[in-house]
Amino acid sequence: xxxxxxxxxxxxxxxxxxxxxxxxxxxxxxxxxxxxxxxxxxxxxxxxxxxxxxxxxxxxxxxxxxxxxxxxxxxxxxxxxxxxxxxxxxxxxxxxxxxxxxxxxxxxxxxxxxxxxxxxxxxxxxxxxxxxxxxxxxxxxxxxxxxxxxxxxxxxxxxxxxxxxxxxxxxxxxxxxxxxxxxxxxxxxxxxxxxxxxxxxxxxxxxxxxxxxxxxxxxxxxxxxxxxxxxxxxxxxxxxxxxx
Amino acid sequence: xxxxxxxxxxxxxxxxxxxxxxxxxxxxxxxxxxxxxxxxxxxxxxxxxxxxxxxxxxxxxxxxxxxxxxxxxxxxxxxxxxxxxxxxxxxxxxxxxxxxxxxxxxxxxxxxxxxxxxxxxxxxxxxxxxxxxxxxxxxxxxxxxxxxxxxxxxxxxxxxxxxxxxxxxxxxxxxxxxxxxxxxxxxxxxxxxxxxxxxxxxxxxxxxxxxxxxxxxxxxxxxxxxxxxxxxxxxxxxxxxxxxxxxxxxxxxxxxxxxxxxxxxxxxxxxxxxxxxxxxxxxxxxxxxxxxxxxx
Numbered sequence: 001x002x003x004x005x006x007x008x009x010x011x012x013x014x015x016x017x018x019x020x021x022x023x024x025x026x027x028x029x030x031x032x033x034x035x036x037x038x039x040x041x042x043x044x045x046x047x048x049x050x051x052x053x054x055x056x057x058x059x060x061x062x063x064x065x066x067x068x069x070x071x072x073x074x075x076x077x078x079x080x081x082x083x084x085x086x087x088x089x090x091x092x093x094x095x096x097x098x099x100x101x102x103x104x105x106x107x108x109x110x111x112x113x114x115x116x117x118x119x120x121x122x123x124x125x126x127x128x129x130x131x132x133x134x135x136x137x138x139x140x141x142x143x144x145x146x147x148x149x150x151x152x153x154x155x156x157x158x159x160x161x162x163x164x165x166x167x168x169x170x171x172x173x174x175x176x177x178x179x180x181x182x183x184x185x186x187x188x189x190x191x192x193x194x195x196x197x198x199x200x201x202x203x204x205x206x207x208x209x210x211x212x213x214x215x216x217x218x219x220x221x222x223x224x225x226x227x228x229x230x231x232x233x234x235x236x237x238x239x240x241x242x243x244x
Numbered sequence: 245x246x247x248x249x250x251x252x253x254x255x256x257x258x259x260x261x262x263x264x265x266x267x268x269x270x271x272x273x274x275x276x277x278x279x280x281x282x283x284x285x286x287x288x289x290x291x292x293x294x295x296x297x298x299x300x301x302x303x304x305x306x307x308x309x310x311x312x313x314x315x316x317x318x319x320x321x322x323x324x325x326x327x328x329x330x331x332x333x334x335x336x337x338x339x340x341x342x343x344x345x346x347x348x349x350x351x352x353x354x355x356x357x358x359x360x361x362x363x364x365x366x367x368x369x370x371x372x373x374x375x376x377x378x379x380x381x382x383x384x385x386x387x388x389x390x391x392x393x394x395x396x397x398x399x400x401x402x403x404x405x406x407x408x409x410x411x412x413x414x415x416x417x418x419x420x421x422x423x424x425x426x427x428x429x430x431x432x433x434x435x436x437x438x439x440x441x442x443x444x445x446x447x448x449x450x451x452x453x454x455x456x457x458x459x460x461x462x463x464x465x466x467x468x469x470x471x472x473x474x475x476x477x478x479x480x481x482x483x484x485x486x487x488x489x490x491x492x493x494x495x496x497x498x499x500x501x502x503x504x505x506x507x508x509x510x511x512x513x514x515x516x517x518x519x520x521x522x523x524x525x526x527x528x529x530x531x532x533x534x535x536x537x538x539x540x
Contacts, residue, residue, distance in 0.1 A: 050420060066422050073416055082285055082413045092410050095421050100407045128468060129413075144417075190405045 001028045003150060004049070004183055006209075011044050017056065018044045022209045024202065031174060031184040034195045036204035042187045045204065046071070046154050049185065062152070064183070067096035070150035072158055080130045086140045087112060087125040093147025115143045119169060122161035130221075135166035144172055153177065155186040159193055171197055228239055248512075256493045264387050265379045265499065268446050270528030271394035272455055277477035278401055280460030281430065286412055289461070292453040294351040295433075296440050298328035300358025300449050301373055303441075305315040312373075314386045318441045321449075325437035328354055329430075358449075377448030379489065379499035386445050393442035397435050404431055409470065411507070447500040454504035455481055462511045463517025465525075480510050483513050 002025035011021035018041040026032050047053040048060055050071055061111050062069070090112045091104055098104065116122045119139040129137060138158060145153055153174075159167050174197065178184050188194045194201070203210045255469075256262045283292055302324025306317035328350045336346040343437050362371045382390070401408075407428045411418050415425045443452025459477035465471050488503030495502075 050416075052419065066420070069420060071416065071420055073414065077416060078414050079412060083468050083473065084413055084468075085410065089413070092406070092417070095410070095417075100404065100423070217394075
């Protein structure tokens with residue numbers, strides 16, 4: 001089953017086509033890694049999946065309701081000088097059920113505390129976001145998506161500038177979310193993290209996308225994850241590319 | 245001693261005009277500082293100033309058509325403030341220029357147009373009144389209008405509060421939830437315009453910004469939590485209002501500047517001695533680096 005599919009998608013930025021003839025579906029309950037060099041169109045694709053960039057041609061078919069779509073932005077997109085505590089941030093994840101007006105009840109606060117305990121940030125509940133390290137902040141942000149009960153989760157380089165322990169905690173959480181049926185799409189650069197996390201890989205290069213299995217990214221000689229995907233990949237048969 | 249206190253603090257309020265001025269100040273002190281806190285946190289501290297220029301042409305037009313009729317002048321102010329805000333936003337969207345440059349241009353044009361209009365239709369006394377207000381000339385109609393607008397602002401702010409907070413921190417999250425961030429932002433700017441039009445009668449278009457921004461920037465030196473900032477800013481505004489009024493009464497000073505200068509004094513003292521990021525607090529941090537808030 002796939003609730004998120006791409007149909008002959010063409011995307012452009014500033015009048016310049018970035019990606020074209022993009023097909024395929026993101027499997028439910030699977031983690032798909034989105035990889036490619038800088039400028040290959042990863043962020044453009046994410047914007048289109050979030051519905052923030054209308055396609056030039058083709059379409060993104062998404063059956064997940066809008067409020068259950070979550071996105072973990074790069075931290076630069078947040079105004080970290082704004083006074084908000086970790087608990088308050090996580091509670092904003094109740095937006096789908098509570099909206100702008102409904103008050104939080106005890107059950108939701110309890111759920112918030114459970115989420116913080118699972119992410120190992122209970123002791124930071126009342127700390128301001130601006131006082132946290134990159135890793136702690138990333139855990140708080142993933143806490144918000146847990147609160148949101150996200151069914152489609154898009155993550156843009158979630159492990160950049162994050163400590164090793166946080167990477168482990170987050171990988172575990174993402175795995176659990178996928179096991180519960182969520183569709184997860186994550187932009188990654190690190191091949192080792194990719195091989196541990198991803199079930200499926202969408203490689204973007206030269207304006208095209210290619211679905212490749214994770215094993216395609218292993219080094220032929222060592223069997224270990226390659227340091228970088230072997231590029232360029234032949235896209236001559238792109239129109240016949242399967243949908244993984 | 246008690247007699248002295250009574251003469252200084254209570255006796256002035258036996259006059260009706262002082263009572264009305266105090267109630268108007270109280271209403272404005274509840275409505276303006278929370279808006280100022282959000283403007284400050286969004287890095288838009290100077291927008292209030294710009295907006296105060298934007299309402300001037302409308303107030304001037306109202307004045308030309310209806311004389312010193314507060315409801316008409318306020319309506320004009322609200323309309324011209326909103327028109328300028330929308331125009332500035334559209335020009336910035338159409339030309340790709342930053343919004344602040346478009347706003348600066350429109351607000352300067354507004355100020356010049358406003359001053360020109362008032363001068364055409366009235367005397368320099370009228371101009372001074374519009375620019376700097378006259379808190380002691382608040383009549384019952386003005387009082388009703390001011391308290392009505394203040395109540396509306398507090399209610400509206402309560403309604404958009406959560407959306408506004410989320411939009412400040414992470415606008416994309418709100419957009420992902422299907423709420424148009426621009427809408428929240430627009431309503432918020434509308435409230436700022438409303439507040440300035442409520443404030444211009446007592447403090448003038450230029451001074452009304454002071455009651456919005458100074459308590460907010462002062463509170464920043466004492467609290468790092470949103471609720472704390474808002475509560476503190478309101479208290480500071482209340483004290484500055486009453487203090488300024490009493491000073492102007494006893495020392496025969498113009499009331500608007502006296503109120504704003506009282507708030508200004510609180511700002512300077514807080515910048516020197518406040519709990520967070522004041523000169524003294526920073527000095528203390530340097531002396532004890534191990535006790536600084538952990539950033540790990």
